[in-house]
Amino acid sequence: MANISIIGLGAMGQALTARFLQQGHTVTVWNRTPGKAGALIAKGAREAGSAAEAIAESEVTVMCVLDYPASTSVIDAAASALSGRALVNLTNGTPAQARATAERVATLGAAYLDGGIMATPPMIGGEHALILYSGSKPAFDAHATLLEELAAANYLGTDAGLASLHDLALLSGMYGLFAGFFHATALVDSEGISACDFLKLLSSWMTAMMGELPGYATKIDSGKHGVNVVSNLGMQAASLENILTATREQGVATDLLDPLLELFRKRAGAGFGDEDISGVFELIRRKG
Numbered sequence: 497m498a499n500i501s502i503i504g505l506g507a508m509g510q511a512l513t514a515r516f517l518q519q520g521h522t523v524t525v526w527n528r529t530p531g532k533a534g535a536l537i538a539k540g541a542r543e544a545g546s547a548a549e550a551i552a553e554s555e556v557t558v559m560c561v562l563d564y565p566a567s568t569s570v571i572d573a574a575a576s577a578l579s580g581r582a583l584v585n586l587t588n589g590t591p592a593q594a595r596a597t598a599e600r601v602a603t604l605g606a607a608y609l610d611g612g613i614m615a616t617p618p619m620i621g622g623e624h625a626l627i628l629y630s631g632s633k634p635a636f637d638a639h640a641t642l643l644e645e646l647a648a649a650n651y652l653g654t655d656a657g658l659a660s661l662h663d664l665a666l667l668s669g670m671y672g673l674f675a676g677f678f679h680a681t682a683l684v685d686s687e688g689i690s691a692c693d694f695l696k697l698l699s700s701w702m703t704a705m706m707g708e709l710p711g712y713a714t715k716i717d718s719g720k721h722g723v724n725v726v727s728n729l730g731m732q733a734a735s736l737e738n739i740l741t742a743t744r745e746q747g748v749a750t751d752l753l754d755p756l757l758e759l760f761r762k763r764a765g766a767g768f769g770d771e772d773i774s775g776v777f778e779l780i781r782r783k784g
């Protein structure tokens with residue numbers, strides 16, 4: 497059993513603490529606003545009077561607060577306590593924020609792991625929860641068993657920004673999926689078809705289309721978008737034009753798909769209409 501400190505008792509911090517307590521660990525907690533630890537104290541948690549006091553109680557501290565300005569203010573206030581400790585920051589932020597925090601924490605003599613939580617609070621400790629980590633490899637190796645109690649732990653590398661990069665990329669994929677769902681459902685809703693009824697059809701179609709992604713990924717990695725083309729961009733641009741025309745005719749907003757049609761047109765207009773739609777990737781990837 498380990499001594500663990502948790503900073504931040506929002507919805508996620510509460511779930512992380514409850515999980516560690518359930519596993520029998522000694523958990524010290526601190527939250528900016530007092531009075532949020534009651535239920536956790538009843539389960540055995542100890543409440544510290546400051547972030548520095550909480551950090552001093554344990555070899556490893558897990559921080560999960562709103563954003564990086566919040567985590568930076570905690571680190572500033574507790575800087576003297578960090579030397580020789582490990583800080584696992586599960587606060588959501590950008591790769592640049594994670595890298596800057598890693599540099600700052602290193603100057604304070606602590607090991608730093610950044611993490612991206614791919615789960616909601618009720619999922620913590622369950623089989624579908626995943627947390628991505630990057631930063632100090634020795635810290636990950638030392639605490640991996642403990643961290644696995646929260647969620648499957650996927651270590652991505654020593655660059656502290658990698659967990660955030662992958663976290664935000666996975667969320668981007670999720671929002672693309674949700675955007676497709678919203679648009680498609682609005683289209684059938686215009687004729688009184690319910691979202692729940694339509695979803696049966698849509699989800700099996702989307703699952704089938706997931707099968708296209710390995711082929712697109714291969715083309716993106718090779719930069720060869722003109723091989724094995726069965727549904728070329730020119731055809732798909734015409735099809736997307738039809739979708740948007742029908743969308744307008746049905747009185748539905750086109751906002752979610754307009755930018756995609758713009759990219760299809762641009763790529764086809766540049767002479768790549770016979771290639772695959774994976775070529776659109778070339779318009780959005782980082783140049784140089």
Ligand SMILES: NC(=O)c1ccc[n+]([C@@H]2O[C@H](COP(=O)([O-])OP(=O)(O)OC[C@H]3O[C@@H](n4cnc5c(N)ncnc54)[C@H](OP(=O)(O)O)[C@@H]3O)[C@@H](O)[C@H]2O)c1
Pocket residue numbers: 504505506507508509527528529532560561562563565566567569570586587588589613614615616617
């Ligand atoms: N909830 C989810 O589904 C979920 C999923 C994945 C990742 N996350 C990430 O987990 C982190 C926490 O999320 P949450 O759901 O727990 O949020 P939350 O319920 O809104 O709690 C926010 C926490 O941050 C603290 N905080 C805010 N500003 C602070 C500051 N300046 N200094 C110190 N503490 C400060 C709050 O303390 P006070 O009580 O004093 O306000 C509270 O403990 C976020 O980065 C979020 O993106 C959440």
